[in-house]
Amino acid sequence: MPTHSLDRPQATQTLPTHRPPPPELVSRLAARFGDRFTTGESDRLQHGRDESHYAPQPPDAVVYVADTEEVAWVVSLCAEYATPLIAYGVGSSVEGHLLAVQGGICLDLSRMDKIVAVRVDDMTATVQAGVTRMALNAELSATGMFFSVDPGANASIGGMIATAASGTNTVRYGTMRDNIVSLTVVTASGQVIRTARRARKSSAGYNLTQLFCGSEGTLGIITEATVKLHPQPEYVAAAVVNFSDLGGAVRSVIQAVQAGVLLARAELIDALSIQAINAHSKTQLPAAPTLFLEFCGSRAMVDEQSSFVQDITAQNGGSGFRWATLQEERSRLWTPRHHAYFAALQLKPGCRSFTTDACVPLSNLDACFAETLADIETLGLPVPIVGHVGDGNFHCLVLVDPGNPDEVARAEAFSSRLAERAVRFDGTSTGEHGVGLHKMKYLRQEHGEETLGIMRAIKHALDPANILNPGKVVSF
Amino acid sequence: MPTHSLDRPQATQTLPTHRPPPPELVSRLAARFGDRFTTGESDRLQHGRDESHYAPQPPDAVVYVADTEEVAWVVSLCAEYATPLIAYGVGSSVEGHLLAVQGGICLDLSRMDKIVAVRVDDMTATVQAGVTRMALNAELSATGMFFSVDPGANASIGGMIATAASGTNTVRYGTMRDNIVSLTVVTASGQVIRTARRARKSSAGYNLTQLFCGSEGTLGIITEATVKLHPQPEYVAAAVVNFSDLGGAVRSVIQAVQAGVLLARAELIDALSIQAINAHSKTQLPAAPTLFLEFCGSRAMVDEQSSFVQDITAQNGGSGFRWATLQEERSRLWTPRHHAYFAALQLKPGCRSFTTDACVPLSNLDACFAETLADIETLGLPVPIVGHVGDGNFHCLVLVDPGNPDEVARAEAFSSRLAERAVRFDGTSTGEHGVGLHKMKYLRQEHGEETLGIMRAIKHALDPANILNPGKVVSF
Numbered sequence: 003m004p005t006h007s008l009d010r011p012q013a014t015q016t017l018p019t020h021r022p023p024p025p026e027l028v029s030r031l032a033a034r035f036g037d038r039f040t041t042g043e044s045d046r047l048q049h050g051r052d053e054s055h056y057a058p059q060p061p062d063a064v065v066y067v068a069d070t071e072e073v074a075w076v077v078s079l080c081a082e083y084a085t086p087l088i089a090y091g092v093g094s095s096v097e098g099h100l101l102a103v104q105g106g107i108c109l110d111l112s113r114m115d116k117i118v119a120v121r122v123d124d125m126t127a128t129v130q131a132g133v134t135r136m137a138l139n140a141e142l143s144a145t146g147m148f149f150s151v152d153p154g155a156n157a158s159i160g161g162m163i164a165t166a167a168s169g170t171n172t173v174r175y176g177t178m179r180d181n182i183v184s185l186t187v188v189t190a191s192g193q194v195i196r197t198a199r200r201a202r203k204s205s206a207g208y209n210l211t212q213l214f215c216g217s218e219g220t221l222g223i224i225t226e227a228t229v230k231l232h233p234q235p236e237y238v239a240a241a242v243v244n245f246s247d248l249g250g251a252v253r254s255v256i257q258a259v260q261a262g263v264l265l266a267r268a269e270l271i272d273a274l275s276i277q278a279i280n281a282h283s284k285t286q287l288p289a290a291p292t293l294f295l296e297f298c299g300s301r302a303m304v305d306e307q308s309s310f311v312q313d314i315t316a317q318n319g320g321s322g323f324r325w326a327t328l329q330e331e332r333s334r335l336w337t338p339r340h341h342a343y344f345a346a347l348q349l350k351p352g353c354r355s356f357t358t359d360a361c362v363p364l365s366n367l368d369a370c371f372a373e374t375l376a377d378i379e380t381l382g383l384p385v386p387i388v389g390h391v392g393d394g395n396f397h398c399l400v401l402v403d404p405g406n407p408d409e410v411a412r413a414e415a416f417s418s419r420l421a422e423r424a425v426r427f428d429g430t431s432t433g434e435h436g437v438g439l440h441k442m443k444y445l446r447q448e449h450g451e452e453t454l455g456i457m458r459a460i461k462h463a464l465d466p467a468n469i470l471n472p473g474k475v476v477s478f
Numbered sequence: 479m480p481t482h483s484l485d486r487p488q489a490t491q492t493l494p495t496h497r498p499p500p501p502e503l504v505s506r507l508a509a510r511f512g513d514r515f516t517t518g519e520s521d522r523l524q525h526g527r528d529e530s531h532y533a534p535q536p537p538d539a540v541v542y543v544a545d546t547e548e549v550a551w552v553v554s555l556c557a558e559y560a561t562p563l564i565a566y567g568v569g570s571s572v573e574g575h576l577l578a579v580q581g582g583i584c585l586d587l588s589r590m591d592k593i594v595a596v597r598v599d600d601m602t603a604t605v606q607a608g609v610t611r612m613a614l615n616a617e618l619s620a621t622g623m624f625f626s627v628d629p630g631a632n633a634s635i636g637g638m639i640a641t642a643a644s645g646t647n648t649v650r651y652g653t654m655r656d657n658i659v660s661l662t663v664v665t666a667s668g669q670v671i672r673t674a675r676r677a678r679k680s681s682a683g684y685n686l687t688q689l690f691c692g693s694e695g696t697l698g699i700i701t702e703a704t705v706k707l708h709p710q711p712e713y714v715a716a717a718v719v720n721f722s723d724l725g726g727a728v729r730s731v732i733q734a735v736q737a738g739v740l741l742a743r744a745e746l747i748d749a750l751s752i753q754a755i756n757a758h759s760k761t762q763l764p765a766a767p768t769l770f771l772e773f774c775g776s777r778a779m780v781d782e783q784s785s786f787v788q789d790i791t792a793q794n795g796g797s798g799f800r801w802a803t804l805q806e807e808r809s810r811l812w813t814p815r816h817h818a819y820f821a822a823l824q825l826k827p828g829c830r831s832f833t834t835d836a837c838v839p840l841s842n843l844d845a846c847f848a849e850t851l852a853d854i855e856t857l858g859l860p861v862p863i864v865g866h867v868g869d870g871n872f873h874c875l876v877l878v879d880p881g882n883p884d885e886v887a888r889a890e891a892f893s894s895r896l897a898e899r900a901v902r903f904d905g906t907s908t909g910e911h912g913v914g915l916h917k918m919k920y921l922r923q924e925h926g927e928e929t930l931g932i933m934r935a936i937k938h939a940l941d942p943a944n945i946l947n948p949g950k951v952v953s954f
Contacts, residue, residue: 123841125736146736166681177679179688180656195929201837202869203653204906205642205692207913207921207951208933212655212688216681233738256599260622262709262775264740299738303779361677365599393678430680437683445683453671456940457684463939464932475683 020105022062027083031065038066049108052095055356061102066110070186070194070225078192084467089219091158096357097438099218103473111160117141126183128228131160147231150175160224165436166216173392174266175232179215186226187214190465200228218436219471221464235298239308240332243320244290249368250319251293255391256364257314263307267296268392269339275386279338282345294339346386346399353401356413360424361395361433370427381416395433437475496581498538503559507541514542525584528571531832537578542586546662546670546701554668556583560943565695567634572833573914575694579949587636593617602659604704607636623707626651636700641912642692649868650742651708655691662702663690666941676704694912695947697940711774715784716808719796720766725844726795727769731867732840733790739783743772744868745815751862755814758821770815822862822875829877832889836900837871837909846903857892871909913951
């Protein structure tokens, strides 16, 4: 067997855990950015954390950039001084993506909030990376189009691309991956590239768009994106139905998708989540596993498909099927689902949620749920569950007292078992949250050492000095 | 600015144009593969060409492999001797992908034709790379599912992934990129990797699945794939409608897509193609730009959407709208479209088609067509046109006498102008055929030198000895 460059031993490469910016770099940044550059503690602290359970690890400085050219200038400078650089959108990531584990400069892109172009005829929009999904949809509301990807949080489009986010309507409109046409990216050497032009499809060379999507700021800084838009549906209906067990809900969704029903959303929440919602919102919903469904299209299509799905749910033990078609009624029907996360947190005052993200092939979802429920039974912690069933993706919200090391350790052990279980069911340790710091340890089991070797080879090729979000996704 | 490894000068690197396998490699291959290894001229000639206009450039030998392990063994051996290796499916590529421009070993994967698993519950199938799309669909016919990607030719699934192929129903079901879950790949060092597990979505690390898709055998050899399946539609209707100009047809499709109509196919062919078909099939179709449409779903949905689209076409100057719903009638209605390519070739006896592949944003399609039609008027060659309008993609079939250097030169010049035009309209020089040899020269204009530098850096990282289909996609 030939000795291959990918096989280089990793252990010989030791990097300092903290690589602070040299004073000259700091003064050059301060000179150019003025009050858009700061080393103040509150700014640094705010930028050294995300929605994960980790304690903050602040960067050494924060710079607020306004456009691609400024990003390129900062990256070139950091390359010159081999100083780490972490791109920051709104801070809504959940796996420790943003922690400055080696120090360095946080590049805050939130002021890059321009919607550069909306092209209804092409069904695309071009936005700066800091535009949030809600800001884009507000701008689109009068155009007849909308941007579909909805991870819950009002994340930035750049952040959603960097983590390959998805969410509740993926079953109908796809993930972030399916909704990007082209990216503008600043490379590790400070060059500005565009990954593709604006055609809806292309076979012209390697797919850099999809390589940067999901790379979590470790291969380049996404500064602008052209995303796909979808026609606002003519008619929307929502439905809620209860089940005696999770399995009936899972089978209902799978059978509907297999039959070609174009579900717009299919969200499962468990009985504990319903109890949390009842306590939080003073409702009296039946405390049972519940499916929240949405249908969209023409009136005739929605009527036909929803009636068909009602039959399927009945065959799988569903009951109490409720309908809503008017906007206001639909909102009321879906409100419990939207409140599920915050309601869950109130089950245990002062807690934080240790949120998992397993995703398995549809045929394994029922079995993976069953093992997970058995695991939860002996865990001794409250664990409400929400799931994007049509994608085979579900989240356990393990509620822990962050000041109780035993609880945190049990949650971490549960999370590890679940990641291992998802992989054993031929699925993934993260369906839509990304790797960050937290999921790095599961990648070997999920992908194998050889596949990780290819990922590392790409990281080495594109960021040889390891300045872009170092210590994340793959070890250097 | 730092000196970056991506900036290394390319010109210093000169490779021999022919890198024949050393006798020892030949004898080791012969010893292992017996009569599945050949250096015979007819086999070599057959494997040294594709459907492009290029004269054959045969490999030095051909080996017929049966499984991933054999591929890994051959790749390891070729790596040891730094000998080029070209993966071959059914030979239906059209841009010179398969020509052995530096000699070496052709790895024929056509005997890797096992359908490993069909999982109706997951809506996926796992196949060896040599399985053709028609063979897969024959196997699926009784399951209620089908594999959607249809580039016309009965290509191998591996080949379709390697070129990021698409085709007539992309507007509804997406390209090959949208229909892969996971790949098994042999890397340039002979390691076997799996790019992902079988979850429908994942954010776990860099997206190697999409990196290998469209890499045309230059980054690794795809040996197995898990692809997505779709439910066979309950009901299908076909329609044909004529227009006085191409623009009316283009606008009709765009308006339908914008309105949320789920067209299953929307194929445009021009008046010259219709004339060719009339001559070929003894039909009397009106010699006008013609849209071939297909709708699928439930009966009610198809009726509603097709009636809506009929109105749209009428508003855009469409006439003679004809319908078919029974399988036999639909086939008869669509037969002219299926015969368009071979009918076109008969417009000029002994000719070959120099087939272009422009793809532009939808809003630029009309203008790009107009410039192209003006160009054709002064070209002095017959140029029938077919288009996947919903994707902004169209093919000009420039009919040339391959023995007439002047015609070939004019076709090549036209093809260059069209590629340049597609890029100028913010589109791509290849929507679905891939780069091969022929489109390499357009990539700089399409992507820019910096983007090509990133692609080259990836090629260097993954195939440092340049043994995988050398001389294709990007220069080394």
